Amino acid sequence: MGNITVWPAPAKINLSLRINGRREDGYHELQTVFAILDRGDTLTIEPRSDGVINIYPDMGFPLEHNIIYKAIKLLCGISGRSLGGDIRVDKKIPMGGGLGGGSSDAATALLAFNHIFSLGLSEEDLARAGRTLGADVPVFVRGRSAFAEGVGEKLTPVxxxxxxxxxxxxxxVHISTKEIFTHPDLPRSTPKMSISEIMAAPLVNDCQELVKKIYPEVATTLSWLLKYAPSGMTGTGASCFAEFSDENTAVQAYKSLPDSICGFVAKACNFSPLGQLLEKLKSPE
Structure with missing residues (x-):
């Protein structure tokens, strides 16, 4: 049908994650700061006119359970059009690591298919639709570092x-978000703070001590990182991060990673690589 295009699906880290309480519906009130990274997955998309959706490689579960497939079918329902494509996923974001891989892939699919098929949906439309796929999808749709409140749906760019x-x-090590958020030992009463207070505070993740207790491999990873720089765990794990002011120092630490730990070096960006690509595509030549 059309040209093959390549789309970034960046990873994210939570620079802070504070859990303020548990709601009657079982969801948690929280405050968190999302930083989008300049590294992540890549989706190569060749659009089809017959409405068939193929995703490669096979993820080992039914296609209908793939969040990219769900995102495209969601757009079909909203737009009333039959959208198809052959999608190849270069998966670099580890699953179950708290780096938002699935949510980012879904957001990239929403934005890419909206552009490729000229659906005309706004960022707000896509963020609202993405929320039904996962709590973190709107962050990647908007593509900006953000402070989130509520159950993660109230986003303020920072x-x-x-x-x-x-x-x-x-x-x-793959950690289930549901396992951590339903665990009786999870702290659930951290007082709320203002954006400025959280931005100025040291790295805090209310899930971290519990995850370290259940998964000693995470505790070992954090201990190793702390030898090099201020460190923390992102989301509900298992990925951790160490913060550096320059690339060279981060790369030197990366080169010393033990064999039991995989990793990568990335830069935080206030406007995501996906957002930058879309801006470029919208601009006249």
């Missing part, structure tokens, strides 16, 4: 220092 991060994940 400007963060664009520092370098060594992101490290213990191998073969």
């Amino acid at each position: 400007v963060i220092p664009e520092k370098w991060y060594l992101v490290a994940t213990p191998k073969n």
